[in-house]
Amino acid sequence: MTTPEDIIDTLSFFDSWEDRYKYMIDLGKSLPPMDDALKTEERLVPGCQSLVWIEPTFENDKFSFQVDSDALIVRGLLAIVMAAYNNKSSQQIIEFDIQNYFSQLDLIKHLSPTRGNGLQAMVEKIKQLATSYS
Amino acid sequence: MNNITALDNQTNAKRKFDIKEVRSDFPILNEKVHNQSLIYLDNGATSQKPQTVIDAIDNYYQHFNSNVHRGAHALSDKATELFENARVKVQNFIRANSREEIIWTRGTTESINLVAQTWGRENIGAGDEIIVTTLEHHSNIVPWQILCESVGARLLPVNIKTNGELDYEHFTQLLSAKTKLVAVGHISNALGVINPVEDMIKAAHQVGAKVLIDGAQAAPHLVIDVQQLDCDFYAFSGHKMFAPTGIGVLYGKRDLLDAMPPWHGGGEMIEKVSFSGTTFNKLPYKFEAGTPNIEGSIAMAAAIDYLEQFDRDGMTEYEMDLINYATEKAQSIPEMKIIGSDCNKTSVLSFIIEGCHSQDVGMILDQQGIAVRTGHHCAMPLMDALDLKGTIRASFSFYNTKQEVDKLFEALEKAKQFLM
Numbered sequence: 001m002t003t004p005e006d007i008i009d010t011l012s013f014f015d016s017w018e019d020r021y022k023y024m025i026d027l028g029k030s031l032p033p034m035d036d037a038l039k040t041e042e043r044l045v046p047g048c049q050s051l052v053w054i055e056p057t058f059e060n061d062k063f064s065f066q067v068d069s070d071a072l073i074v075r076g077l078l079a080i081v082m083a084a085y086n087n088k089s090s091q092q093i094i095e096f097d098i099q100n101y102f103s104q105l106d107l108i109k110h111l112s113p114t115r116g117n118g119l120q121a122m123v124e125k126i127k128q129l130a131t132s133y134s
Numbered sequence: 135m136n137n138i139t140a141l142d143n144q145t146n147a148k149r150k151f152d153i154k155e156v157r158s159d160f161p162i163l164n165e166k167v168h169n170q171s172l173i174y175l176d177n178g179a180t181s182q183k184p185q186t187v188i189d190a191i192d193n194y195y196q197h198f199n200s201n202v203h204r205g206a207h208a209l210s211d212k213a214t215e216l217f218e219n220a221r222v223k224v225q226n227f228i229r230a231n232s233r234e235e236i237i238w239t240r241g242t243t244e245s246i247n248l249v250a251q252t253w254g255r256e257n258i259g260a261g262d263e264i265i266v267t268t269l270e271h272h273s274n275i276v277p278w279q280i281l282c283e284s285v286g287a288r289l290l291p292v293n294i295k296t297n298g299e300l301d302y303e304h305f306t307q308l309l310s311a312k313t314k315l316v317a318v319g320h321i322s323n324a325l326g327v328i329n330p331v332e333d334m335i336k337a338a339h340q341v342g343a344k345v346l347i348d349g350a351q352a353a354p355h356l357v358i359d360v361q362q363l364d365c366d367f368y369a370f371s372g373h374k375m376f377a378p379t380g381i382g383v384l385y386g387k388r389d390l391l392d393a394m395p396p397w398h399g400g401g402e403m404i405e406k407v408s409f410s411g412t413t414f415n416k417l418p419y420k421f422e423a424g425t426p427n428i429e430g431s432i433a434m435a436a437a438i439d440y441l442e443q444f445d446r447d448g449m450t451e452y453e454m455d456l457i458n459y460a461t462e463k464a465q466s467i468p469e470m471k472i473i474g475s476d477c478n479k480t481s482v483l484s485f486i487i488e489g490c491h492s493q494d495v496g497m498i499l500d501q502q503g504i505a506v507r508t509g510h511h512c513a514m515p516l517m518d519a520l521d522l523k524g525t526i527r528a529s530f531s532f533y534n535t536k537q538e539v540d541k542l543f544e545a546l547e548k549a550k551q552f553l554m
């Protein structure tokens with residue numbers, strides 16, 4: 001499974017934006033798609049330009065998430081977020097410094113609420129969930 | 135500062151439109167983004183500012199900063215003179231009959247809300263109808279929804295045809311004795327389609343309705359003549375026509391403005407205040423409560439001077455040349471579908487690339503230094519009507535070039551390679 005360290009290593013290895021974006025798009029393509037039946041209004045995270053859905057499951061003290069977006073680069077960003085949060089305990093999720101992770105990846109601007117991609121709202125939602133289960 | 139009116143300007147020799155020189159008037163065009171030369175194709179959202187506009191703000195704060203209409207001192211007199219000259223400049227720019235018909239606002243949005251909350255509340259009641267179009271920006275929908283909600287009136291949208299053009303026949307079907315107002319955009323921000331406002335104004339007047347034109351997208355592209363149009367209200371923003379943000383204009387016919395109650399209360403808009411009753415100032419001050427955006431007004435006058443030094447029809451021609459060139463190039467990308475075509479339009483290329491999300495395309499263009507807008511363009515009802523989630527909008531101004539159009543298409547090819 002891809003870890004945050006793998007992603008940091010890979011992305012810092014590229015020196016052109018083309019390679020970085022190709023990698024993110026590949027991550028997006030390899031993110032398992034969500035069942036269309038699950039893509040409901042209730043699972044939608046408020047975004048603006050692109051849609052983001054999330055379906056959390058809590059089992060054996062660990063969270064797992066199904067996530068999806070209608071935009072490919074956002075799917076890539078979701079895969080990057082999932083490397084940090086998927087199959088983790090509430091404690092692990094709460095302790096993970098996502099801001100630092102995204103700034104190391106030089107992707108911090110995508111975590112801004114003004115981006116309108118729903119990513120920030122999704123991260124907030126996951127953290128809230130983790131807090132309520134801890 | 136000068137007092138040259140538009141009329142004087144017309145008799146003066148015009149500056150030759152030299153694209154190289156024009157580009158050097160706009161310092162931001164030399165910026166780099168993501169280590170690439172900026173290609174700014176988001177003029178529909180806001181325009182860039184020429185050095186003369188930037189200097190006007192600077193000059194105001196360096197030499198004239200003072201409150202207007204108040205101080206009995208030299209600086210305040212000077213600031214007031216510049217501020218009021220700017221009003222006359224705007225009056226001539228849109229060929230209004232008098233300076234009293236020019237109300238300073240923060241922009242189009244505030245201008246429209248002003249009309250909704252003053253004229254609207256006085257003149258629109260239960261069972262009355264307001265007509266807008268499916269092409270409108272949210273700014274020309276929501277203020278009317280709020281009004282309709284509170285007075286019990288109905289908001290009726292005119293349909294569009296599949297090419298993005300207004301369905302004029304539907305408009306005439308909606309018009310009736312119940313119609314109190316037609317609020318329509320001069321040019322659609324999302325598609326660049328020019329609406330037949332002259333005909334709409336005539337038709338609306340025949341049933342006794344008033345007409346408000348949202349001119350936010352027209353002011354930077356067309357020569358506007360409110361008397362010839364015979365519209366009742368005309369709203370526009372400085373920032374889309376090379377002036378700063380935070381300044382805009384509401385034009386209204388004088389008899390209408392005179393009869394309208396004030397909106398915001400405060401200083402400047404009063405004649406006499408007492409606890410037994412307050413009387414209001416005359417036009418245009420009645421609608422200008424509080425300290426205005428003085429430097430914004432003065433810089434707006436500088437933007438008008440900038441535009442009017444050229445033959446404006448020549449600039450429009452130049453912009454049309456760009457959009458025609460871009461439209462032709464679009465034929466080379468089979469997946470590209472232009473939204474808003476085969477109709478009267480300005481220099482806006484709104485499109486989708488089938489199989490790609492607009493936001494993804496926008497992000498890949500951004501990496502290549504190209505600024506476009508993606509999404510619903512504050513026109514969600516329009517996107518719904520076209521069954522689209524959004525479009526990619528390249529909106530051109532007179533400082534853009536064919537080389538930039540070429541770069542846009544190279545960048546789109548790259549986006550396609552990445553995303554498809």
Ligand SMILES: Cc1ncc(COP(=O)(O)O)c(C=O)c1O
Binds near residue numbers: 178179274321351373
């Ligand atoms: C057609 C149209 N109307 C209204 C507005 C709102 O203008 P402002 O935000 O300057 O008030 C815009 C700006 O995007 C517009 O394009």
